[in-house]
Amino acid sequence: MPGATIAGQRVPTVSPAAMRLRCETPADADAIDALLARAFAGHPHSHQTEAAIVRALRAAGALSLSLVAEDDDGGVIGHVAASPVRVAGAERGWYGLGPLAVEPARQRGGVGSALMRAVLETVGARGAAGCVLVGDPAYYARFGFAPLPGLELPGVPAEVFVGRVLAGPPAHGLVAFHPAFEAS
Numbered sequence: 001m002p003g004a005t006i007a008g009q010r011v012p013t014v015s016p017a018a019m020r021l022r023c024e025t026p027a028d029a030d031a032i033d034a035l036l037a038r039a040f041a042g043h044p045h046s047h048q049t050e051a052a053i054v055r056a057l058r059a060a061g062a063l064s065l066s067l068v069a070e071d072d073d074g075g076v077i078g079h080v081a082a083s084p085v086r087v088a089g090a091e092r093g094w095y096g097l098g099p100l101a102v103e104p105a106r107q108r109g110g111v112g113s114a115l116m117r118a119v120l121e122t123v124g125a126r127g128a129a130g131c132v133l134v135g136d137p138a139y140y141a142r143f144g145f146a147p148l149p150g151l152e153l154p155g156v157p158a159e160v161f162v163g164r165v166l167a168g169p170p171a172h173g174l175v176a177f178h179p180a181f182e183a184s
Helices: 026-040 050-059 111-125 137-143
Strands: 003-006 009-012 020-023 065-070 076-087 090-102 130-134 161-165 173-176
Touching (some): 026 065, 026 076, 050 076, 050 090, 111 130, 111 137
Parallel strands (some): 090 130
Antiparallel strands (some): 076 173
16 A cells, blocks of 8 residues: 555555655644644634644644645645643543644545544554544544543533544543643
8 A cells, every 4th residue: 555654654645646644844834834724714613723732732842743744746735733631630642633634625635534544553653542632523433533431621522522542441531631722
C-alpha cells in the first residue's frame, strides 16, 4: 500500500499524487494557522480559537504530534494535532486529538480520513493507551470512536465527547485537556 513515513512509522495516504502526509515543520506554523481559520470559519461549534490552541500547545511543548497534508505544490491542505491528556489527574498514555482541519475546497475528499488514520497509527505505535476528542460522533465513529463509559470531560455534552482505546484496559475518570485548549 502506498504511504508515507511519519515518525518512523509507515502510514497510508489517500492519493500519493494528490497529497503527502508529514510531520509539521517550523515553516508550516503560519500556513497551519491560516488553514485552521479557513476550515473553522462559520462552523457552528467553533469559537475560532483553533489556531490559538495549536500555537499554545506548540509553545508549551505539548504538541506531541502535528501532522500536515500537503498538495503537490507543497501547500498545507490539512492538519491534525495530538497532545497528552490527563485522566483522573494523571498521565495515563492517553492523547487528545484535535483540532482536525481540511482546506474547505478539499473537504470530503479523503484528506481528513487520511490524517485521522495516520495520527491514530502513529500514537498507537508510540504506545498510546487511547485517544479522546470532542467532535461529531457520526464522523468519528468510522475511526472507532464512541462514548466511553467511565470517561467524562466536564462541561462538554457526553454525546460529543468520544474516545477509542488503543491498548490495555479502558481508562476511568475525569479527562483534562492541556491548558492550551483555553487559549483565545
